[in-house]
Amino acid sequence: MTQAVQNAQSRRDFLAGVGALAGISLLPLAGCARSDKVRVGFMLPYTGTYAQLGVAIENGFRLALAEQGGTLGGREVEYFKVDDESNPAKATDNANKIITRDKVDVVVGTVHSGVAMGMIKVARETGTLALIPNAGVNAATGDLCAPNVFRTSFSNWQPTHPLGKVMIDNGHRKAVFITWKYSAGEQALQSFAEGYKAAGGTVIKELFVPFPNVEFQALLTEIAALKPDAVACFFAGGGAVKFVKDYAAAGLKNNIPLYGSGFLTEGVLDAQGDSAEGVITTLHYADSLDNPRNKAFRAAYREAYGMEADVYAVQGYDTGLLLAQALEKAGGDISNRDAIIAAMEGAVIDSPRGRWTMSKAHNPIQDFYLRRVENGDNKVIGVAWKGLEDPARGCNM
Numbered sequence: 001m002t003q004a005v006q007n008a009q010s011r012r013d014f015l016a017g018v019g020a021l022a023g024i025s026l027l028p029l030a031g032c033a034r035s036d037k038v039r040v041g042f043m044l045p046y047t048g049t050y051a052q053l054g055v056a057i058e059n060g061f062r063l064a065l066a067e068q069g070g071t072l073g074g075r076e077v078e079y080f081k082v083d084d085e086s087n088p089a090k091a092t093d094n095a096n097k098i099i100t101r102d103k104v105d106v107v108v109g110t111v112h113s114g115v116a117m118g119m120i121k122v123a124r125e126t127g128t129l130a131l132i133p134n135a136g137v138n139a140a141t142g143d144l145c146a147p148n149v150f151r152t153s154f155s156n157w158q159p160t161h162p163l164g165k166v167m168i169d170n171g172h173r174k175a176v177f178i179t180w181k182y183s184a185g186e187q188a189l190q191s192f193a194e195g196y197k198a199a200g201g202t203v204i205k206e207l208f209v210p211f212p213n214v215e216f217q218a219l220l221t222e223i224a225a226l227k228p229d230a231v232a233c234f235f236a237g238g239g240a241v242k243f244v245k246d247y248a249a250a251g252l253k254n255n256i257p258l259y260g261s262g263f264l265t266e267g268v269l270d271a272q273g274d275s276a277e278g279v280i281t282t283l284h285y286a287d288s289l290d291n292p293r294n295k296a297f298r299a300a301y302r303e304a305y306g307m308e309a310d311v312y313a314v315q316g317y318d319t320g321l322l323l324a325q326a327l328e329k330a331g332g333d334i335s336n337r338d339a340i341i342a343a344m345e346g347a348v349i350d351s352p353r354g355r356w357t358m359s360k361a362h363n364p365i366q367d368f369y370l371r372r373v374e375n376g377d378n379k380v381i382g383v384a385w386k387g388l389e390d391p392a393r394g395c396n397m
């Protein structure tokens with residue numbers, strides 16, 4: 001051992017001894033507990049009905065960073081992951097794993113609204129920066145809004161808000177709404193009902209299936225008996241594949257038109273095949289959006305992952321863009337909380353979905369497109385609502 005190494009060693013022993021006496025750990029002083037890298041944690045579903053959504057979000061996020069040289073504000077990035085299984089009962093534990101155990105600087109999560117509630121609780125308690133790349137739970141940017149919580153996707157209020165008027169314009173005055181029984185479905189229904197009633201429609205029946213069940217047969221029989229003018233719904237991922245196929249197989253598709261928030265036909269059109277033809281939805285994205293940004297993004301995504309991008313990939317990508325912008329403005333200093341928050345609040349995201357800005361409650365103000373499935377593609381047939389902003393009910397920020 002050289003003298004210099006010996007001196008350093010005895011200094012570390014001394015500091016560790018003092019720390020032990022004082023009951024505290026001085027290891028960070030020796031520089032071995034935390035690296036200089038930005039620690040990014042993905043809390044996403046990698047199994048279950050939303051598994052495909054979690055993967056697309058992570059892919060999109062990584063693509064955005066790869067396009068900036070793989071760094072954030074000039075700093076290298078270290079990734080941590082937890083599979084939240086879209087299970088709300090495990091949400092607090094999983095959030096603690098990534099936030100408290102892995103000590104991430106920023107958590108990117110999640111897909112499921114109920115799981116997001118647990119994550120937000122831990123993020124609020126610890127002050128950890130949380131970026132929500134999908135989960136629409138209204139409270140995240142409503143009564144639980146917080147300076148350190150941002151959403152890059154949508155609130156559950158947003159996608160179905162324009163849908164009611166679309167259905168009335170198409171002559172459907174009596175509708176049935178069917179969804180999974182949890183906050184995302186319930187809030188999508190509430191918002192749909194508000195808009196539909198205001199436009200002169202009546203929701204004659206609300207039907208629920210427990211999440212993530214896909215036993216739709218009994219309810220499809222009930223819909224056939226009710227004979228509404230149309231059906232509106234919220235389903236996504238694996239459940240959306242099954243619902244759209246069962247709806248067609250039950251012989252309903254040609255008699256009772258099917259509508260939904262656009263998650264119904266996102267990333268699943270190949271699996272749905274002919275059953276999805278003609279389904280009309282509203283969403284803040286469509287594969288076929290005709291702008292150069294979208295075309296370049298889709299080509300880069302295809303090249304990187306050998307598959308097609310969808311709204312979830314876009315949301316992950318935009319989360320990466322938002323974080324990169326903020327770290328750039330903060331000179332790579334993730335601990336400069338005020339600078340990061342100010343940068344995110346003022347962000348303009350040049351997204352494949354079209355340019356969007358952050359609302360005061362930290363939710364995207366964005367356009368919603370009207371789409372119709374034609375030849376296996378979500379064809380854009382109009383803009384259902386320009387610059388739609390969530391009402392942020394209960395947010396006092």
Ligand code: PHB
Nearest residue numbers: 112113135136184236263
């Ligand atoms: C949600 O639980 O908030 C959720 C899940 C999947 C979607 C949209 C919303 O596609």
